[in-house]
Amino acid sequence: MRRTDRLFELIQILRDGRLHTARDMADQLEVSVRTLWRDMATLIASGLPVEGERGVGYILREPVTLPPLTLTPDEVQALTLGLQLVTRGADPSLSRAADSLTAKIAAVLPARAMDGAGTETWVFPGAEAMAAARHLPGLRRAIRLRERLRLTYRDSEDSLSSRTVRPLVLEFWGRVWTLAAWCETRGDFRSFRVDRIETLAPTGETYPDELGRTLADWRRLNGG
Numbered sequence: 666m667r668r669t670d671r672l673f674e675l676i677q678i679l680r681d682g683r684l685h686t687a688r689d690m691a692d693q694l695e696v697s698v699r700t701l702w703r704d705m706a707t708l709i710a711s712g713l714p715v716e717g718e719r720g721v722g723y724i725l726r727e728p729v730t731l732p733p734l735t736l737t738p739d740e741v742q743a744l745t746l747g748l749q750l751v752t753r754g755a756d757p758s759l760s761r762a763a764d765s766l767t768a769k770i771a772a773v774l775p776a777r778a779m780d781g782a783g784t785e786t787w788v789f790p791g792a793e794a795m796a797a798a799r800h801l802p803g804l805r806r807a808i809r810l811r812e813r814l815r816l817t818y819r820d821s822e823d824s825l826s827s828r829t830v831r832p833l834v835l836e837f838w839g840r841v842w843t844l845a846a847w848c849e850t851r852g853d854f855r856s857f858r859v860d861r862i863e864t865l866a867p868t869g870e871t872y873p874d875e876l877g878r879t880l881a882d883w884r885r886l887n888g889g
Contacts, residue, residue, distance in 0.1 A: 797859035
């Protein structure tokens, strides 16, 4: 978790007005007590009305409100619909993140703005999306870290092949997820249906930016 996100979460924890020990808050955020002490020192130095000390605990002495979000009804509808699409999708880690984000937004928006938002929409993930779900967290991580992957892939003719790829971007087409990648085995760009990936393994090797093998090159070749 980024430090800015931790500081936000600490404010959320303290807003109940109760005494919280450093150990309890550190456990909730999955950080060390020493890191928690540094974060609390930062919040106190920024003017947050917190009283407390190491070994005793921390308590928020005055109510703290976050800046209100000013959204139109249509903007709320668009936001909540997008979050519902992710929450009810097949990717478990993004689903949890969307649930958490929905709660954060609901905490700072007026209650009337959230009433009924998106309740008329329901999302049914298809078989292809469900089959792809197990690989999505690993693929997103590899894209973020620019890490080469080894995968076995079953094509539309049911032929199985082994590939080493540089993952570039995930794309969702309403029914299927695809992975755009530079295939080092074939020496060219390839698009893989994620639900047809049989196995996926990180190599532990990162890849450099090389002209002709980047996401920008892929998009240029595909009219993106």
